[in-house]
Amino acid sequence: MLDKYSRQIEKHFLNPRNQGIIKNSDGEALINESQCGDVMKVYIKIGKRPISENSKSEKYIKNIKVENLSGCFAIVAAASVMTEIVKGKSLKEVLKLIDKNIIDELGGLPLSKMHCASMVVKGIEMAINNYREK
Ligand code: FES
DSSP: OOTTSOHHHHHHHHSOSSBSOOTTOSEEEEEEOTTTOOEEEEEEEEEEEEOSTTSOEEEEEEEEEEEEEEOOHHHHHHHHHHHHHHTTOBHHHHTTOOHHHHHHHTTOOOGGGHHHHHHHHHHHHHHHHHHHHO
């Protein structure tokens, strides 16, 4: 099945990073793709760190976990890559993430799986929005 996909996809599908739940997360999102029925949850923990000596600080993704409740191999791999990209990044940087970043990191995706990348980008955006609404 994986013959026609990149090594990166295979690597992340067979050994997905940051899978699981964060109890007492700061933000959560449930993403439900009606087209194909894939469902995933994203949990984030937010940290705060100084960015300059004059007491300015920024918020960043201290921890992230993803639960792939049902889904194809591409979304499992895309979610894994997304967690690696965003961990440790400021919220400002994370909100600049676009589908192409995920697709490039995976070494490409077939046309029929492009929405898997959109879904994980939407997932992290929704989790950050959920945190900001609290
Ligand atoms: Fe729909 Fe992967 S998220 S096929």
